[in-house]
Amino acid sequence: MTSSFVLTTILYVDDIILASSDANQIQQIKGHLHSTFQIKDLGSLRFFLGLEVARNQSGILVTQRKYALDLLQETGFLESKPMRCPMVHTTKLCRAEGTALEDNTQYRRLDAHKILRYVKGCHGQGLFFPTNSSLKLSGFADLDWEACPDTRRSLTGFCMFLGDALVSWKSKMQVSSKVTIRGTTARWHLNRKVSGS
Known part of the structure; x- marks a missing residue:
C-alpha cells in the first residue's frame, strides 16, 4: 500500500x-x-524574508506587519495619523500642466510622509489563504485605455484567485503606443461583429 x-x-x-x-x-x-x-x-514558520506568517484553524495569513511597524518606528511615524490612500486616485498628472519646481526636495519629502502615513493605516493587511477553499481558478482584469495623457499608453491589470485566495496579480503600463491602435482596431472589429454590421 x-x-x-x-x-x-x-x-x-x-x-x-x-x-x-x-x-x-x-x-x-x-x-x-x-x-x-x-x-x-x-x-513552525513565523517569519521569512520580511514576511510574517500567522496560522489558525481557518487558514494562513501572510503580512509584512512587523516590517512595516519597524519602518514606522525607524522614521518616527509610528504615532502618525494614518491615511487611507497616499494620493487622490482620480488625479491624472500631465507634463504640460502646472509649473516645474526648481527644488523638489520638499515635495518628495511630503510624498514620503504620505506614503508612511498610508503604511501606518494598512500595516496589518496581507494575503489570506483559507484552509477550506475550492480549487476553482478565477481571474479579473481591467484596462484603462490611454491612461497616461503624455504618452497615451494604456494601463492594464489583473488578479487571479484560487478559490477565495489571491494567488497572482499584476499592473502594468503598456510598452508602446502601437498596442493602443491595435487594441482600438480589435475593439472596433469586436463591436462590429457583435452588432452584426
Whole structure:
C-alpha cells in the first residue's frame, strides 16, 4: 500500500521552508538535512524574508506587519495619523500642466510622509489563504485605455484567485503606443461583429 503526499521546498540562500501534507516526511527530511549540513530547526514558520506568517484553524495569513511597524518606528511615524490612500486616485498628472519646481526636495519629502502615513493605516493587511477553499481558478482584469495623457499608453491589470485566495496579480503600463491602435482596431472589429454590421 502506497501513500501519496505533497512536499514543497522553498530555498533562499541558507533559509529553507518545508511544507508537506505528511508530517513524518518533514521529520525525515529535516533529519537527513541535519545529519548532512548541521541545520537549525526554527519550528513552525513565523517569519521569512520580511514576511510574517500567522496560522489558525481557518487558514494562513501572510503580512509584512512587523516590517512595516519597524519602518514606522525607524522614521518616527509610528504615532502618525494614518491615511487611507497616499494620493487622490482620480488625479491624472500631465507634463504640460502646472509649473516645474526648481527644488523638489520638499515635495518628495511630503510624498514620503504620505506614503508612511498610508503604511501606518494598512500595516496589518496581507494575503489570506483559507484552509477550506475550492480549487476553482478565477481571474479579473481591467484596462484603462490611454491612461497616461503624455504618452497615451494604456494601463492594464489583473488578479487571479484560487478559490477565495489571491494567488497572482499584476499592473502594468503598456510598452508602446502601437498596442493602443491595435487594441482600438480589435475593439472596433469586436463591436462590429457583435452588432452584426
